[in-house]
Amino acid sequence: MLKKxxxxxxxxxSSLIIGFMVWVLISSLMPSMKEDIPLTAGQVSLVTAIPVIxxxxxxxxxxxxxxxxxxxxxHIICFCTLLLPVFYISLANSFIDxxxxxxxxxxxxxxxxxxxxxxxxxxxxxxxxxxxxxxxVGNIGTAITTFLxxxxxxxxxxxxxxxxxxxxxxxxxxxxxAFGDKKESKVKTSMVEQITKVYKNSTLWFLSLFYFITxxxxxxxxxxxxxxxxxxxxxxxxDAGVRTAVFIAVATFLRPVGGWLADKFNAYYILMAVFVGVxxxxxxxxxxxxxxxxxxxxxxxxxxxxxGNGTVFKLVPLYFSKQAGIVNGIVAAxxxxxxxxxxxxxTTVHNITGHYAIGFMALSQFAFISLVIxxxxxxxxxxxxxxxxxxxxxxxxxxxxxxGEIQYVNPAFTKMTGYSKEEAIGxxxxxxxxxxxxxxxYELMWQDINKHGYWQGEIWNKRKNSEVYKEWLHIxxxxxxxxxxxxxxxxxxxxxxxxxxxxSDKNVSS
Numbered sequence: 168m169l170k171k172x173x174x175x176x177x178x179x180x181s182s183l184i185i186g187f188m189v190w191v192l193i194s195s196l197m198p199s200m201k202e203d204i205p206l207t208a209g210q211v212s213l214v215t216a217i218p219v220i221x222x223x224x225x226x227x228x229x230x231x232x233x234x235x236x237x238x239x240x241x242h243i244i245c246f247c248t249l250l251l252p253v254f255y256i257s258l259a260n261s262f263i264d265x266x267x268x269x270x271x272x273x274x275x276x277x278x279x280x281x282x283x284x285x286x287x288x289x290x291x292x293x294x295x296x297x298x299x300x301x302x303x304v305g306n307i308g309t310a311i312t313t314f315l316x317x318x319x320x321x322x323x324x325x326x327x328x329x330x331x332x333x334x335x336x337x338x339x340x341x342x343x344x345a346f347g348d349k350k351e352s353k354v355k356t357s358m359v360e361q362i363t364k365v366y367k368n369s370t371l372w373f374l375s376l377f378y379f380i381t382x383x384x385x386x387x388x389x390x391x392x393x394x395x396x397x398x399x400x401x402x403x404x405x406d407a408g409v410r411t412a413v414f415i416a417v418a419t420f421l422r423p424v425g426g427w428l429a430d431k432f433n434a435y436y437i438l439m440a441v442f443v444g445v446x447x448x449x450x451x452x453x454x455x456x457x458x459x460x461x462x463x464x465x466x467x468x469x470x471x472x473x474x475g476n477g478t479v480f481k482l483v484p485l486y487f488s489k490q491a492g493i494v495n496g497i498v499a500a501x502x503x504x505x506x507x508x509x510x511x512x513x514t515t516v517h518n519i520t521g522h523y524a525i526g527f528m529a530l531s532q533f534a535f536i537s538l539v540i541x542x543x544x545x546x547x548x549x550x551x552x553x554x555x556x557x558x559x560x561x562x563x564x565x566x567x568x569x570x571g572e573i574q575y576v577n578p579a580f581t582k583m584t585g586y587s588k589e590e591a592i593g594x595x596x597x598x599x600x601x602x603x604x605x606x607x608x609y610e611l612m613w614q615d616i617n618k619h620g621y622w623q624g625e626i627w628n629k630r631k632n633s634e635v636y637k638e639w640l641h642i643x644x645x646x647x648x649x650x651x652x653x654x655x656x657x658x659x660x661x662x663x664x665x666x667x668x669x670x671s672d673k674n675v676s677s
Contacts (some may be wrong), residue, residue, distance in 0.1 A: 171348065176301065178346050179282040181244055183305025185339045186278035188312040189249055189332055192256065192544055194390035195316040195411075198397050198404035199325040200265070208398075210262050212514040215390045216507050217269045222276025223503025230280035230317035230496025234354040237474070239347025243600035245281075246340040248274050250333060257329040275504055276386075279305075283480055283495045288352050293430060296481030300426025303419070303476055309389050310415035317393075317408040322407045365494055370486050374479055375501035377438060380445065380537050381475035383505015384468055384530065385418050392465070392515065400458045413605055414465055425477025435545040437478045444471030449531025451522040468558040476502075562663035563638075565657040571595050574654065583638075583661050585631030596657070601635045603627035612642075616655070620644045625662065636663035 193200070194215040200206075200362040206214065233241045252271035259265050282302040291300045319328045324581060365371050372498065396407035428437050448467040455461040479498065487494040513526040533593060557564055567573050576591045584591075591598070605624065615622040623641040638659040643653040 172286075173288055174346060175348055175351075176286060176298065177476075178226055178342060179238055179242075179286060180302050180305045181301065182246075182339055183278055183287060184280055184308035184311070185207045185335050186245065186249075187306055187308030188275070189253060189272055189308075189336065190275035191389055192253070192272060192316065192329060193218060193265060193311045195313045195393055195408065196320055196325045196328065197394050198407070198447075199317065199320045200259075201202070204260060204262065204265070205323075206262060208514055208518070209255050211394055214262065214265045214269055215394065217266055217359060218273040218276065219386060219390070219503055221270050221273025221506040223273070223507065225274060225277035226280040226499040226503060227493065227496035229277050230284045230499065231493045233281045234493075237348065237351035237353055238281050239343055239349060240349070241281050242343040244280070245274050245278050245420060246336050246343065249336050253332050253336065257326045279503075280496045280499050283483070283499065285351060292485070294517040295485070296426035296428075296430040296434075296477065297425070299422030299480040300477035303422035303426070303480065306385070306419040306422065306476075307416060308453060310412040310419065313389065313408050313415060314412035317404045321405065326559060338517055343480055362493060365487060365497075368487075370544070371497065372493060373514055374482055374486075374542060375498050377475065377537055378479045378498050378542065379500035379505035380473040380530075381441065381479060382499075382502030382532055383509065384445065384472045385415075385476065386503060386505065387509035388465065388468065391509065396541065400461075402458075410462070410490045414469045417466060417469040420475040421470060421473030425474035426481050427477075428474065429478040429481035433545075434478050434482055435548070438475065438541045439538060439545075441471050441475035441478065442541060444468075444533045445475070445534035446538065449527050449529075449534060452527040463468070491575060561660075563657075563661075565591070565596065565658045565659075567596060567655045567657075569654070571655075583630070583659070584628070590631075599628040601627040601629040603635065616642055616644065620656040628659075636661055639661055 196212060197215055197443055201211070229241060229245075234454055234510040249272060252268045252274075256265065256268035256272065259268060282305070283299050286298050286302055287295050316328055319331065323331075392411040393404070393407045396402045396410060402410070422561065423439075425437065444467060448464050448471060451467065452461065452464040455464050478494075483494055483498055492550075509530070512529070513523050516523060526556065557575075557577045560577065561579055563583045564575070564577040565573060565580055566575040573591050573594050573596065576586070580591070581587055586598070612622050612624075621641065621643040623639070625637055626640045627635055627637055638661055640657060640659040642655060642657045644652045645656060647653050
């Protein structure tokens with residue numbers, strides 16, 4: 168199993184590298200293409216963004232079908248599909264040709280859903296963050312193309328450069344046929360059934376938003392930077408490609424770091440730091456006056472989103488292990504769509520205002536919104552854990568306000584007393600009084616509570632069915648930060664369970 172898992176991790180990660188190399192072919196070669204194909208600034212933005220559409224939308228069905236048929240079959244189909252559009256783009260001589268071919272090579276970006284769905288099947292949960300992070304290093308394919316494609320095009324022309332990619336696609340098609348796992352475990356649940364189980368879950372849409380920001384920023388900068396740096400800072404296409412490749416490499420190699428951190432620490436802490444970093448970076452980019460500050464801001468984005476990408480895909484299999492395929496697809500699709508809009512928005516903003524500040528500021532605001540949501544999710548999870556502790560304990564728990572009205576009881580309370588939550592809440596603890604203790608007993612008890620903040624001891628109480636039983640009761644006060652008592656918490660164990668027979672109400676004098 169260990170040998171098989173290592174082989175599949177290597178094969179699927181390298182396949183993702185090839186898929187992403189193809190995915191950004193047009194954006195990487197755009198400076199060269201513009202020399203032969205006349206394009207306006209708006210057309211350039213659309214052509215470089217269009218591969219993101221199919222690369223995003225297809226992630227949902229590809230994630231589902233990977234779960235159903237296995238990574239081997241889906242990789243074979245994807246690589247076969249890529250052969251035609253890559254060849255077609257190498258012959259392109261118009262804006263429409265680039266739109267058509269670019270749309271279909273989006274399949275390369277959609278292959279991301281294959282590994283994040285397949286690979287966790289080979290590893291225990293405590294390693295899912297790291298494994299998905301390592302697989303995410305396949306993003307480096309975008310850096311390889313961004314760096315190498317302009318260099319190769321300088322010597323052989325952009326048309327021949329694209330045709331070289333056909334060899335790589337054929338090679339990995341053969342690799343997947345030969346080494347793909349034919350016996351991968353598969354899930355046969357229908358797509359409708361899986362979507363029905365998850366679409367109302369707010370966690371799914373929160374994670375989708377987080378990936379929309381982190382991976383969306385990664386994709387947007389990847390497709391936007393090559394042409395942006397040439398146009399606005401008068402860099403050569405090779406220099407722009409190198410700088411973009413550095414951005415991609417930093418974000419990519421920090422992805423497994425993000426997954427590892429999420430395995431070791433609370434993932435919500437990591438996401439808080441990530442969105443603070445993105446927000447500050449967005450503000451910096453809004454006011455960056457020169458290439459040096461712009462480089463610093465871009466690298467800050469790369470660090471933040473790289474760690475964020477790895478962290479998000481630690482949480483997906485953690486919360487949705489039974490619907491991993493469809494949820495991976497939805498979250499990954501939202502991330503891809505997050506890369507489609509920014510280049511177009513930035514170009515539109517620039518055409519209207521003459522600068523990009525508003526567009527980068529929007530990135531900052533989205534990051535701040537995500538930060539607020541992460542903080543909310545963190546405290547909601549803490550509250551849920553506290554609730555589960557209360558509900559899971561074998562001790563009966565009853566919480567009253569300062570007026571003595573019951574606010575909360577746990578399942579153990581119901582089991583011991585016979586009173587349901589609905590019957591108890593709003594009532595007073597006197598509904599349990601057996602009559603065996605007189606008024607002075609309770610007066611002394613409350614004197615101790617008011618003086619020391621707690622009381623404990625044996626007491627006789629009565630169940631709903633009138634059975635009287637002995638319990639060990641501990642009452643303590645809950646105060647706010649100002650020292651005011653807000654609640655009283657009673658915790659009790661049924662001592663009569665260890666001292667049968669239970670005394671009946673009929674045998675007790677009041």
